Amino acid sequence: MSVKAICTHLGVTRSTYYCWKQASTDAGSCHVIERRIGELCREHKFRYGYRKITALLHQEIRVNHKVVQRIMQKYGWQCRVKVKKRKQTGQPYHIADNILNRSFEATAPLQRLVTDITYLPFGQKQLYLSSIQDLYNGEIIAYSIGDCQDTDFVFNTLSQLDTLPEGFTLHSDQGSVYTSYRYQQAVKGKGIIMSMSRKGTPADNAPIESFHSALKSETFYLDNLRSTTTAIVEQTVKDYITYYNYIRIQAKLNNQSPVQYRQLVG
Structure with a gap:
């Protein structure tokens, strides 16, 4: 039967028939798009x-991006990766000159120290490691593990340094925790000469960067500990630092561990 005959038989106009047909086609297309969007979201685990x-x-x-956005909102298919929000800290209180200038050698213990923070994304929550390293023998002389990368965190690491020689140098990057008023006051109170890397230049702090890389490579990556408990992450770091300081030999230290080298040479 022709469209005209069908419309006459049903008592509807041809324009009404074509409007219904178009709406039916649009609805089918919309269903296909929704289904495909859902498939893609699940395939990429809502990243x-x-x-x-x-x-x-x-x-x-x-398909228009606004349509995609509307469908994803409708079914709750938005990106589920948490966006990290950076705290606005304002202008830094103090940025020191790069006194160390990649001169990573020292002739005595506690003469030149370097410090930095690294991520520990291997447990149930994001943890951070703050370390201070002695350039004389590469020994890690202070460290803290925490879940908040703030001034208190690095201040806790700094406070572990008790008996210090006058006028030694501590080198860091220009992170807001290191340039903060409280940290700088603590540094001055201990008689420390502060040195800082140039902005965006990790090589200016290479020794501590190398230590953090070795820690992850020789523990978490080597043992494939990509998803474990917070307690295991903390214990792994503590055990490795003990191993690194007392057992792990280094060619530049005449194949001695940092503590062995300090004891023998000192």
Whole structure:
């Protein structure tokens, strides 16, 4: 039967029929798009926002990004990766000159120290390690493990340094925790000469960067500890620092461990 005959038989106009047909087609297309968006979101474990999902869809069909955004919001398919919010700390209180200037040698213990923070993303929550290293023998002389990268965290590491010679140098990057008023006051109170890397130049603090890299490579990555408990992360770090200081030999220390070298030479 022709469309005209069908419309006459049903008592509807041809325009009404074509409007219904178009709406039916649109509804079908919308269902297909929704289903494909859901598949892509689940396939990528909800790591992507609507912009990336739209880009993937464009490899198959053309669809407006606003449509994708609306559908993802409708079904709760938005990106589930937590966006890290950086705390606004304002202008740094004090930025020191790069006194160390990549001169990573010292002729006596506690003459030149370096410090830094590294991530420990291996447990149930994000942890951080703050370390202070003696450039004389590479020994880790102070460290803290915590779940908050703030001034109290690095201050706790610094406070572990008790008996210190006058006028030794402590080198760090220009992180807000190191340039903060409280940290700088503590540094001055201990008679420390502060040195800081140039901005965006990790090589200016290479020894402590190397230690943190070795710690992760020789424990978490070597033992494939990518997802474990917080307690195991903390114990792994503590055990490795003990091993690093007392047992792990270094060629530049005449194949002695840092503590052995300090005791023999000193």
